[in-house]
Amino acid sequence: MIDEQYKKRIEQNHKDLLGVLQHYPVEPGKITLLPSRGGRSKWLIETDKGNMFLRLETINPKRMLFIAGAHWYLQQKGFPIAKLIPTRNGGLCLSGGNHIYLMTEANEGKGVQYYEREEIMKTMGFIGAFHKASVGYSPVKGSKKRTRIGKWKKLYQWKIQELESNMKLAMAADANDTFSQLFIEHADQMLKRGKEALKELDQPAFSDWTRETMESGMFCQQDFTMARMIMKDNQVFMKDLHSITIDLPARDLRILMNKVMKKLSVWDRDLAYDMLQAYDQVFPLKKEYYQVLLTDLKFPHLFCGLAHKYYLEQKKSWGDEKYLMYLRNIIAVEQSKQAFLADFDQLISRVKGGVS
Template sequence: MEDKQKNESRTEMDGETDLSQGHLEKVLEHYPFTIQNIRLKSSRSGRTIWEVETDAGTKILKQAEMKPSRMLFIADSHLHLQQNGLPITTLHQTNSGGYCIGAGDYAYVLYDKVEGQEMIYYNVDQLRLALEFAAKFQQASKGFNAIEGGKPRGRLGKWHKLYRWKLQELEGNKQIAQSFPGDAFSVMFLAHVDNMLERGKQALIDLDKPFYTDWVKQVIDEKSFCQQDFTFARLVEFNSEAFMKELHSVTYDLPVRDIRIILNKVMKKMSVWDHDLVIHMLQSYDAINPLTEDNYRVLWTDVSFPHLFCSIAHKYYLGQKTSWSDEKYIWALQNIIAVEESKEEFMQNFSDIVSEIKKNSGGKKNG
């Protein structure tokens, strides 16, 4: 994209942020399409989606409750991935050459609707496609020069701070749990919290090793980014590959953040840390974007940190899930404990597992 186009005004509206037909038509006037029909698709978590029938096919209009500068950064990242060949929906320009529209504390983007097969976490072949996509995403993100005016997010070099915060909160939740001796969730939580704290503290110590700091420097030099939350909800299977139908968010961080998130999501659904399935998933990633042995040490560190255990305690003691019963909270905690405990053997066999990943992925052990 030419500099002239990149520097044109992206904040093209002021005032209205309602969901009326007239307001939507006013937004869509900024695009070079003839609008035939607008249909509300979903509205939740500060994001509203409409399907828009146009003379050039069906489009998706997304309204997000965020500052336009933040959406500009995401849209610019989307365009970078699109131009570098990632299987991702086409993002559309406005008549003046911009890629998002600002309206107060809201922002809009318009992109193609993508039809494809739903991807599910229990399908081994689709897990392979998803991890291959994650690897392609990382490769396509390299060389990103963010546009001026965009508001980025990043955690590069900030894992120490994140780990410390989570450990401090876990210590605080331990004290809260001790004040509720008759609470079933707290009793179960207290039976495992010390082990989780020990693992978390060891992971924090491991971050001081060169394999973490050196990789942070490398990723900064590469100018790459990852997703903020890698989920199947934004993917479909299309032409025998995973295809991204919406870029929700991005952040500057190590690529293993995406890998750790998807591993934890899948294993939580399985209610056990399935060693063979994890190896299958990592082989799929490594065949496209090989990681070094030191890179895998960073992944092992992040996987060993009790992110899931911290998360369920955070939700329970802050009462975030108002619709959840005590029984559902207890079931969720039991499930996470089962995953964390079955993970131990995997974590202790680093060299053998990395060798197995490399043997079947075709990658090189030392990068």
């Protein structure tokens, strides 16, 4: 009886999917459900116009329209991103109530690797091209913007307050709580860096860059990860765009640089310099704007983020050993980052070739 009910549900889902596909200018053939996570479903659709991906996301339709509009804007400017397929009526996405469908061309290619220096440099140039191409975006009517610009101070303050609260939890923890024992050894140094970074947000460069970014219409990818990209024709290519936010380009740079260095378990000063140079060659930033990036790299985002997960027990599948492994990795990265932070002005002068 259970097997029969499951069969009927699969058949109904397939019929519903065919109904969705009728809204797109393609003739569908074989349909394959792909593994996915995070409240999304994704299908590979073989069509008369080539293979397509159909993605379902549970998201506010107005928010998705903001993201889809950005995707279309990049696509129209010739940016290397999978083509978004509009509906027969010209819609960028298809609303199904509290969820949304999007169709894009399916592209094949090798995944971009965090340990391949050449691919890291190409990715940094790709981020520069992404930011450059995003300039001038005007969200379509009816869409809802996501923005973090102008909210950095509040975010820093909230993370500092949470870090202080987690320090109290760590000090009150059982002596056998190895994570808390190691966490508290390094928390004072991270707290000091966080407070220094908060003060640095008062610098004129931060206000100037915030105003310039808001006026330009520029957006960030929000969580720049190589998992969203492939190598196609020996160049980096974005296979999907799940989210964007209006924010300073420094956000994308900080997130990817932290990700790369976490993979290496150490902050490689020379690699960091080469990464920034690769970005600046495509999308040059004012020298003083790099000081804002310095501030964001100084703030202990990784340390705070892991403590947040641990003390709120967000990762139910993680055991104590896994948490401890990640904490040791982050401490190694943050400690080795100190030399980079101290030499930052000199490194940026080299990036800019002595030009301010």
